[in-house]
Amino acid sequence: MKQISVPGSSANLGPGFDVFGLALKATSPSQKFSVCLELQIEPLPPGAAPPGNCEIICIGEGADSLSTVYDENLVTKVALYVLRSHGIVGFHSPVRICMHSGIPLSRGLGSSAAAVVAGVMLGNEIGQLNLSMERMFDYCLVVERHPDNVGAACHGGFIGAFMKMQAPPSEPSETLSKSLDPPPEDIASYHRFQVNPDIKIIIIIPDFHLATTAARERLPQTYSREDAIFNSQRCSLLPVLLGESPLNPAKISEAMRDRLHQPYRQDLIPGFERVLQKLKPEVYPGLLGVCLSGAGPSILALATSNFERIAEAVCAILREAQDIRYDWQVLEVDHEGATCRDI
Template sequence: MHLIMESEVPCSSANIGPGFDVIGLALSMYLELRVSIDKTQKPNASTPLNCTVTYSGVGAEGIDLNPANNLLTRTALYVLRCHNQHEFPAQTHVHIHNPIPLGRGLGSSGAAVVAGVLLGNVVGNLNLPKTRLLDFALMVERHPDNVAAALYGGFVGTYLNELDPDDMARKEVPLSEVLPQPAGGVDTGLTPPIPPENIGHYRRFNWAKEIKALAIIPDFEVSTAKAREVLPQSYRRQDMIFNLQRLALLTTVLSDSPPDPELIYSAMQDKIHQPYRKTLIPALPDILSSMSPRSHKGLLGICLSGAGPTILALATENFDAIAEVIVQRFKDEGISAEWKVLEPAEDGATITEVAGDVPSYRNEAHKA
């Protein structure tokens, strides 16, 4: 058995404060990937796509280990097939360890997609730069705030190019265009749609060293699709101006040292998505309206993480007390919750060079 790569991909929080679909933050909870190839073994017809998948971590009982269906290996196969490689190298084994809660607004699918493009790049010996890997990731998941944060790390602002109408209509690459149907069936030999170049862009913002992210994770899921459904098709001009004004300040004030609690708290207010998602997340209105730097020492600002239901509280101290208040708010609604203190994951997705020509991205994390 020949170990070829080990990788870590951070979770991420998006929609921070007024930054709906714009800003994301990579955080220090990591999906881990370990890949090996047994070159002494011949291809086995009983092994789908020459790949076996094992998994440990949260939600293990519900994870599909068929490489044709698993999101991570499906993404890797998409990258491979865009380069005329229609399966994994013979006797590939992929082990995924995932501590990131599923469906809780902490970028679990974004981390899996980023890990998938890294996997395809390595096993296919493609040597693609991170800028191109971002294109592939965005063809599978069109959330640049999560994906760019997980890939590049840190606190990032993102946007997608305005593509041709056919490309913009595509929310993700249909499974039928990437893998044989049904799963494990005969390969059509067709090349899936290849991403346009530079379809997404990002820039990193500075982050004050004093600020940590407190993630309070309630014990239920909110699907991104359902969270999108409750949003209106149009917004009042006043609400858009409200968010834009605060967003213009937030990306700068989070870099100030020492942080200004009142300014950060004010700049994290939102009228675009949180008011409409309160019906999906019990206790959210009470949490947002009753907690501030004046009432809770150390608190800087509070918001939904992604589409929720995780609550993200930015703070400099007093983490236990702040978390206990939010946990109790959920408990009052009959919902249990756990909490973690996380820091920005500055390096983003990294690969440990363990064999051959495996590329290392550890030093590329801060490049635009």
């Protein structure tokens, strides 16, 4: 039996809109969210063949909303595309796939990127294709066209990424349902940055969903030169600052400011604007900076200490603006990325 594990991720990270990605890992098995998608792949005897030779069991976060039909579930649809592009039609022998998600859905924690990465790895395993992680990265990007999330989920760590060529003209849904063609090679480049080991990630997770497509619709088609320069300047410094020892909270907090996406999305997360105003390192020792996780609605804070005080301060501000439940966890950087192991 095989187990595929893919970490959740946080994209954008302040000024790094569509550039930076951070792979996430729970600090303890007792935490509410493992922030990881796991697939257990178990061969079935020929006499127990389910429809499509694939039985799917979904448990964990959002399991009730996930399809258990082999050609509808995102993970298995991606696997079928990978197989089809290698001339393999469907799952060639019966298999049971148990999907356990510890990543909250539609909260800015990379649940869809993790599903796509897991699907590519599943296709690679089922078809015994022996694809490298670099080649699997190409497959991921023709379906989930965000190299920041996908790069972090695949490779782990704190990464910067960019597309080297335009994605194929077909929509991802068409690729999954019709395409026979493998993706071009070397679609994107990424680089793993060093992260000071004292840095932890506080994730504040609200009890509501926000679709990435809805958040994207809030963004303008063009930006001013001033805003582009503002973010470029901070993007150039943030990776260096996060790898330094000792850390400089004042510089990091300033380097995590953004003008390209957060100002246009902040009204989708009531109270977030006030969080940015109030949460400063000089007021909360140990805090390094605050930003949206991905497109939101989760909020991310980087810190080295005083985790509970920082998290509760964010939650208190958010509750003043909107009376809903908030969960929070302290996470670490996942340096391993996606894996496939015998169990």
